[in-house]
Each structure stands twice: as C-alpha cells, then as structure tokens.
Amino acid sequence: MSLPFNFTFVPWFRSVAPYIHKFRNQTFVVGVCGEAIAAGKLPNLAQDLALIQSMGVKIVLVHGFRPQVNEQLKAKNHSPKYFKGIRITDEVSLDCAQEAAGQLRYEIEAAFSQGLPNTPMAGATVRVISGNFLTARPVGIVDGVDFQHSGVVRKIDTAGIMRSLDMGALVLMSPFGFSPTGEAFNLAMEEVATSVATALQADKLIFVTEVPGIATDITLPVSEDNPIDTELPLDSAEKMLLELPEANQPGDTAFYLQHCVKACKGGVERSHIIPYAVDGSILLEVYVHDGIGTMVVDEKLESLREASVDDVGGILQLIEPFEKDGTLVKRSRTEIERDVGLYTVIEHDGVIFACAALYTYPEARTAELAALTVSPDVQGQGDGDRVLKRIEQRAKLAGLDSIFVLTTRTMHWFIKRGFVQVDPDWLPDARKRKYNWDRKSQVLVKNIL
Structure with missing residues (x-):
C-alpha cells in the first residue's frame, strides 16, 4: 500500500465516522425505481445497501417495476394505459405486474445473497424478509376513468415491519397490496415508499431515480450553470410545487418532489432524490457532506x-x-x-x-x-x-x-x-x-x- 493512498484514505475515513455514528440504529426507507434495475444497477445497489446495513442502519427497500410491467405488456401485445400519472390496471396488466414483481423479488434476493471473495459482499449476511405488510384499497373511478385493479395504501403493518428490522433483516416490499377480502392491487412505488416511511417515522426516505435531483432554477434543465439544489427547506419545496405543472411522468420535476414533501409533512425528517446513473449515489448522499442529489428537510424538527x-x-x-x-x-x-x-x-x-x-x-x-x-x-x-x-x-x-x-x-x-x-x-x-x-x-x- 503506497503512502499517498494512506494520506487520502485516512482523512476520508475519519470524515465519514460522524455519519456512521449518527445513523446507527436509524431507519431508512429506500425507493428504487424499476428503471434502475432495468439499467443493470441492482448488483451495486445491493452492495451499497448491504454495507449501510452493516453499519447499523435499518433498511426497508421498496422496488418499482414500471418498465418491467411495460415489457411484459409489450410481449402480450397489450399497450400500457395511464391517467394523471397512474397506471390503469386491467386484468392483463395485473397479471403482468404479478409476474414482474415475482421476477424482481427473485433478482433482488439473489443480489443480497452473494458473498464472493474480493467483492463488497464478501462476508455479508443479509436476510431479506418480504410479505403482506400493507393492505390496499382501490383507486376507484376518478374523473370518469375506472382504474380497475390500481390501488392506494390503506394501512401499513408497522409492528410487523419493525419486528423484522429488529431481527436484523432487510425488509423488501413490492408495490402490491391486498384488500381484506384478498383482492390484489397494483400500487405506485413512490406512494408505497412514502406511506411506509411516514408510518415508521423513518429517519430518511431516499428515492433512487431517473432524475439527478431538483435544479436550482426549476425552469431550466440541470447543467454546470444550473446545478442541483442539494438542500431544500420544506417550505421552499412546497412553494416550488405550487409553481410547477402537475407531475404525470417520473421525469417531471414535481413527480418525486411531491412525495418528499408529503413524507416530511408526515414526520420524516429528511427525504432525498438521487440519481441511479451515478455509481454509489446512496453512499455519496448519506456519507458525504454535500451529497449528490436533493434533500428536502423539515427544519421545524431541528428548530x-x-x-x-x-x-x-x-x-x-x-x-x-x-x-x-x-x-x-x-x-x-x-x-x-x-x-x-x-x-x-x-x-x-x-x-x-x-x-x-x-x-x-x-x-x-x-x-x-x-x-x-x-x-x-x-x-x-x-x-x-x-x-x-x-x-x-x-x-x-x-x-x-x-x-x-x-x-x-x-x-x-x-x-x-x-x-x-x-x-x-x-x-x-x-x-x-x-x-x-x-x-x-x-x-x-x-x-x-
């Protein structure tokens, strides 16, 4: 090991120590969009989350599956339908969603089960627990549009999730819910993650997304002259939402921001929007001073x-x-x-x-x-x-x-x-x-x- 490496590694590791101490025993809810998995980012995401968990953080992982469901629909010559950014889930779409959720659960559990020598997962023991931790109800008919098998969160089994986390497991949740009568509903990952974070009063809600964060000037794309706003006070984020058009697509500025605001207003201290395109973005956001994405923070909690x-x-x-x-x-x-x-x-x-x-x-x-x-x-x-x-x-x-x-x-x-x-x-x-x-x-x- 060369001496110059020591001079860079030691100060860096010491600078990370306060964050390691601070976040031990805290609860993070991480929402990963399906696009990140489709782009091949799952192995590195699993390694980073396993590393964070090894430092004492309790993690609930909520995965999306938008592109995977659309791929299944395409294979069946069936077109996806949306209204106001919400998928209209007919019988064919529900079957495709169930298939996609099952496949992704298998891939995610496999990613956390790796333990090859000379990899970040060497020696890691990550137990993944998933189950029916939420009940759902139908979206119903909105503005004359029947959303059929699309649903929204009705209730979160907070006690069940906390028991699993206290056992040292990583809790995995799919954007699926069941009614008390056993009927299945397709939900949005963003809504599930926000609801879980609020119910648990999580310390952080982190969205790993297609977008790099919220630009300083929301009317212009992100660039060197218009960088990411790394920290948004809750009141500023709320005002920003009032200035933005309705968000119907994941790429819209307000799409993830509205969920961050909702979570912070519900008692989650910090909500983050970070890009999956940057390798190690979760580590950079959590353990580096300025982070890499946008953090919405409720300053009232910190006074x-x-x-x-x-x-x-x-x-x-x-x-x-x-x-x-x-x-x-x-x-x-x-x-x-x-x-x-x-x-x-x-x-x-x-x-x-x-x-x-x-x-x-x-x-x-x-x-x-x-x-x-x-x-x-x-x-x-x-x-x-x-x-x-x-x-x-x-x-x-x-x-x-x-x-x-x-x-x-x-x-x-x-x-x-x-x-x-x-x-x-x-x-x-x-x-x-x-x-x-x-x-x-x-x-x-x-x-x-």
Missing part, C-alpha cells in the same frame, strides 16, 4: 431558524467557553442584543445548540460568517454544517457573491467545506480597519454563486 431577542441568553451561554479559551473573539451582551437578528441558531427544547452570525458588506458583495459555534454535546452530528448551509442561503438571498471567515483554530474545518485562504488585504475596507493584526486570524473565503 433551525433566525434568532430573536429571547435567544440572547442562550447564545451567550453557548459561546462563552469558546471565548474564554480564545477560539472566539469576546462579544458583549449589548453587542449580541444589537445584532441578534443577524444570528442563525439551532434550538431544541429551549436550549441553543449551535449559532452563527452574518455581517454583510454589500459594497464588496460579501459577508462575514462570525461566531460559528456548536455545543460540545452535539459536535460531530452535522449541526455546524446545517448552520453554515443556512448562512450561505441568507447570503445568496442578499445578492452576495461570497462569504468569509476569520479563524485562528478551525481553518481545516472550513477548507473541507469549500473555503480557501486569502491574504488579510483581501478583506473589505470596512472590515480591514477592524482586523486585529496581533490576533493573526487566518482569512478564508467561499464563493456562493
């Missing part, structure tokens, strides 16, 4: 918000130990009360666990990120990243091009998050006049365009 005058005492209590050891410049209560509207905080049960302030310099189109502090009780759990993300969003909304920070001890934390070191002469004139040359703070800048 990530702008500060008010009632938070002054909590902010002072949080930053005081760091002022005493010289990590932060001392700020008076009067100063914090005056600037409290510039602060962003994370609060839980009345306690401030993280904070940061944003001081703008509009003439230079930049702003200073100041007093970024995370309580030692929760360090390593991502609160610093969440506050930084909100500060970046506030700076963007103010029309600024960059943010900068002055630090004496946390340079590497900021460099890992896209900041670069510059000479103090870079500072805006108004800030340069207040620069403490005796403290010798390092100046780091991040472009946010």
Whole structure:
C-alpha cells in the first residue's frame, strides 16, 4: 500500500465516522425505481445497501417495476394505459405486474445473497424478509376513468415491519397490496415508499431515480450553470410545487418532489432524490457532506431558524467557553442584543445548540460568517454544517457573491467545506480597519454563486 493512498484514505475515513455514528440504529426507507434495475444497477445497489446495513442502519427497500410491467405488456401485445400519472390496471396488466414483481423479488434476493471473495459482499449476511405488510384499497373511478385493479395504501403493518428490522433483516416490499377480502392491487412505488416511511417515522426516505435531483432554477434543465439544489427547506419545496405543472411522468420535476414533501409533512425528517446513473449515489448522499442529489428537510424538527431577542441568553451561554479559551473573539451582551437578528441558531427544547452570525458588506458583495459555534454535546452530528448551509442561503438571498471567515483554530474545518485562504488585504475596507493584526486570524473565503 503506497503512502499517498494512506494520506487520502485516512482523512476520508475519519470524515465519514460522524455519519456512521449518527445513523446507527436509524431507519431508512429506500425507493428504487424499476428503471434502475432495468439499467443493470441492482448488483451495486445491493452492495451499497448491504454495507449501510452493516453499519447499523435499518433498511426497508421498496422496488418499482414500471418498465418491467411495460415489457411484459409489450410481449402480450397489450399497450400500457395511464391517467394523471397512474397506471390503469386491467386484468392483463395485473397479471403482468404479478409476474414482474415475482421476477424482481427473485433478482433482488439473489443480489443480497452473494458473498464472493474480493467483492463488497464478501462476508455479508443479509436476510431479506418480504410479505403482506400493507393492505390496499382501490383507486376507484376518478374523473370518469375506472382504474380497475390500481390501488392506494390503506394501512401499513408497522409492528410487523419493525419486528423484522429488529431481527436484523432487510425488509423488501413490492408495490402490491391486498384488500381484506384478498383482492390484489397494483400500487405506485413512490406512494408505497412514502406511506411506509411516514408510518415508521423513518429517519430518511431516499428515492433512487431517473432524475439527478431538483435544479436550482426549476425552469431550466440541470447543467454546470444550473446545478442541483442539494438542500431544500420544506417550505421552499412546497412553494416550488405550487409553481410547477402537475407531475404525470417520473421525469417531471414535481413527480418525486411531491412525495418528499408529503413524507416530511408526515414526520420524516429528511427525504432525498438521487440519481441511479451515478455509481454509489446512496453512499455519496448519506456519507458525504454535500451529497449528490436533493434533500428536502423539515427544519421545524431541528428548530433551525433566525434568532430573536429571547435567544440572547442562550447564545451567550453557548459561546462563552469558546471565548474564554480564545477560539472566539469576546462579544458583549449589548453587542449580541444589537445584532441578534443577524444570528442563525439551532434550538431544541429551549436550549441553543449551535449559532452563527452574518455581517454583510454589500459594497464588496460579501459577508462575514462570525461566531460559528456548536455545543460540545452535539459536535460531530452535522449541526455546524446545517448552520453554515443556512448562512450561505441568507447570503445568496442578499445578492452576495461570497462569504468569509476569520479563524485562528478551525481553518481545516472550513477548507473541507469549500473555503480557501486569502491574504488579510483581501478583506473589505470596512472590515480591514477592524482586523486585529496581533490576533493573526487566518482569512478564508467561499464563493456562493
């Protein structure tokens, strides 16, 4: 093993450790579209999910089968029919759906049963449990269209799923449900995954899809100039849905986004849209800081918000130990009360666990990120990243091009998050006049365009 590899592997592995600790014993519901399986992505997906499960995550896997059912229909010279994005399931379509579901279940179980030496599955023991964990009811007749054997979720057997997860199994669910009378219904993978995640109050709902995520400008396709918005607050996602046309096809921007919003409103803290085209996309989304797709997050659950005058005492209590050891410049209560509207905080049960302030310099189109502090009780759990993300969003909304920070001890934390070191002469004139040359703070800048 070469020495340069050590220098890259060790810091990377250490950077992943906080996420491994954080997600242990959490529950992820993963919805994989049938297109991903048709594209030959199942072996790598199985390897990645087995790896995640080995790190203590409980996984419910819901598979789609849209292209597989259409292939079966084509073989029988029968055309697929949809209305408002929902399949009209006649008798022939129901037979095809049952055949496709059976075949996919076999392929998925086989993928998780591999254990060849020198592969990521070597030594893995993944027990896959599937069954009638949900009951369904018919969609019925909508706008004069009879959906026949198409159904929607009626009830999730939460207790049964949790017993299986607690036994260490991976729970596999097909987009099929049965009524109390035993009648079979074809359901949408997206609805099943959302319903299961909500019923379990899962920590994450992850859609592995045909789309790369939600673009920053929803009116234009994803490109270098219009990248993926890696984090969407729930209220922003809801507003976005109001601006988008009705989603009838999986490629429509709102198709998966509407389910992410529904899940977050139902109590799921985070919902993700990631591309199956990128190898290892689940690992990149879960264990890398910026992820690779779009995450919709209900910030109310984390109480990530702008500060008010009632938070002054909590902010002072949080930053005081760091002022005493010289990590932060001392700020008076009067100063914090005056600037409290510039602060962003994370609060839980009345306690401030993280904070940061944003001081703008509009003439230079930049702003200073100041007093970024995370309580030692929760360090390593991502609160610093969440506050930084909100500060970046506030700076963007103010029309600024960059943010900068002055630090004496946390340079590497900021460099890992896209900041670069510059000479103090870079500072805006108004800030340069207040620069403490005796403290010798390092100046780091991040472009946010």
